[in-house]
Amino acid sequence: MSPETLNPLPAPLGSPQPAAGTPAVEAEGVCRRYGRRWALVNVDLSLPRGSALVVAGRNGSGKSTLFRVLSTLIRPDRGTTRIFGLDPRADLHSARRRVALLSHHSNHYEALTALENLEVAARFLGRPASRAALVPRLGDVGLAERADDPVMTFSAGMRKRLTLARTLLQEAEVVLLDEPYGQLDPPGFRLVDDVVVGLRSRGATVLVATHQLERGAALCERGLVLEAGRVAWTGPASDLVRGSGLEPASLAEGGA
Amino acid sequence: MSELSAALRKEALLQWRTRAQLAAVFVFGASALLLFSFAIGPDSAALRRHSAGFLWLGLLLASTLTLAESFQSEMEQRALEAQLLMPVRPAALFYGKAISNWAQLSLLGFALVPVMVVLYDAGTDRLGALLGVILLGTAGLSAPGTLYAAMTSQARARQTLLPLLLFPLVVPVLLAATRASSLLITGDPMGQVRSWALLLACFDAIYWSLCGLLFGRVVED
Numbered sequence: 453m454s455p456e457t458l459n460p461l462p463a464p465l466g467s468p469q470p471a472a473g474t475p476a477v478e479a480e481g482v483c484r485r486y487g488r489r490w491a492l493v494n495v496d497l498s499l500p501r502g503s504a505l506v507v508a509g510r511n512g513s514g515k516s517t518l519f520r521v522l523s524t525l526i527r528p529d530r531g532t533t534r535i536f537g538l539d540p541r542a543d544l545h546s547a548r549r550r551v552a553l554l555s556h557h558s559n560h561y562e563a564l565t566a567l568e569n570l571e572v573a574a575r576f577l578g579r580p581a582s583r584a585a586l587v588p589r590l591g592d593v594g595l596a597e598r599a600d601d602p603v604m605t606f607s608a609g610m611r612k613r614l615t616l617a618r619t620l621l622q623e624a625e626v627v628l629l630d631e632p633y634g635q636l637d638p639p640g641f642r643l644v645d646d647v648v649v650g651l652r653s654r655g656a657t658v659l660v661a662t663h664q665l666e667r668g669a670a671l672c673e674r675g676l677v678l679e680a681g682r683v684a685w686t687g688p689a690s691d692l693v694r695g696s697g698l699e700p701a702s703l704a705e706g707g708a
Numbered sequence: 709m710s711e712l713s714a715a716l717r718k719e720a721l722l723q724w725r726t727r728a729q730l731a732a733v734f735v736f737g738a739s740a741l742l743l744f745s746f747a748i749g750p751d752s753a754a755l756r757r758h759s760a761g762f763l764w765l766g767l768l769l770a771s772t773l774t775l776a777e778s779f780q781s782e783m784e785q786r787a788l789e790a791q792l793l794m795p796v797r798p799a800a801l802f803y804g805k806a807i808s809n810w811a812q813l814s815l816l817g818f819a820l821v822p823v824m825v826v827l828y829d830a831g832t833d834r835l836g837a838l839l840g841v842i843l844l845g846t847a848g849l850s851a852p853g854t855l856y857a858a859m860t861s862q863a864r865a866r867q868t869l870l871p872l873l874l875f876p877l878v879v880p881v882l883l884a885a886t887r888a889s890s891l892l893i894t895g896d897p898m899g900q901v902r903s904w905a906l907l908l909a910c911f912d913a914i915y916w917s918l919c920g921l922l923f924g925r926v927v928e929d
Contacts, residue, residue, distance in 0.1 A: 525789060548795035559790035561781050563725040572721070575714035576794045622794065 476657035481531035506668030509678035552624035715804025737770035759830035760889035779861035802923035817842035845885030
């Protein structure tokens, strides 16, 4: 997928327009716990509009929880988040209209076909839901030939591609990609890279949680490392591999 | 309104893809009616007298299967989460699901009427009114049933929890629906059916408005 195939970002209808310079994503002292275990502890971050942040950390470090909090899907137990200055506690609907999340779960209906799943999403989003409008979207993620196959027959990588297509359909201003490379093959990796480049060229703010440190660092200008729910390191993405203390995927796989 | 229309189209699509399930639920309901007839024995007067109660018991038992399954497709890959983030208003998702469940339970009720007539010799010359009572009664089952199905959908013992929570709440609906159906089958010399139907409609209005308001609290974090 080339950046040119993505539509320019539309302004959400009826949403309050943010003042110039308002950060796209803010978190202040965000804490979240599951039962007695704290998954996030005092996480602060601020991302200007159009920027990109790669979030790294070991399994269970809190990356997915952070993304679910920032996407407004779950509420922080303490602290505040804002999307373009909008506090989800005060105006959940307006904040949500600006955010899209690609999560670990495919979020699809297994019994429906790939095209039908996109049709369902398009209708909810108020976008054209015709076959002619949606098959090219599936083509963007390499699924045009499987448009009429039920999702239950898809491999994990194909489900991820379909989830990516649905996430892009939202045309959100803030896009959170949680483990976007997971389950994908090498062409899929390049697809995700192209999607991030395309989103940034449209002016979207992108957050990528990944173990593919080099890829993430190449796509984003800022980096953040979580450890046991706390921000352990933050800095330029180009220093992520050196400064984070995490093992790059290429080394873990025995590569260069 | 466009969100509700999208939700209804989604439910219709899902129901069509899983239509075999409706047949299975009908077989379950019909089997329950058959077992009740065995329990009473060949006493045709008693069968006819209790036929409305058996019909609603069969519907109630079968409804727990329909209602519990209605959130399976939303939860197995967390499709509901994606819709909340689009963002779709929870009320639209609730009414889409509840109307779909209502349609299924009504169809099931309509399909069980001939079974009841054959097994219990419980015919009525006011068939239209009986179908109307089934519509009102199943509406009273489907709104709280949809809410509780959402609440229990993530629980391991959801098939047990759902009836435990639902049955006490829908007792007034069942009483009114059974009484109205019974009067239509065995005769209504005092003209009480209209009052019972009105009572059912009142319960429906309360359940549908309250459950629509509460659904957001159930599905949001």
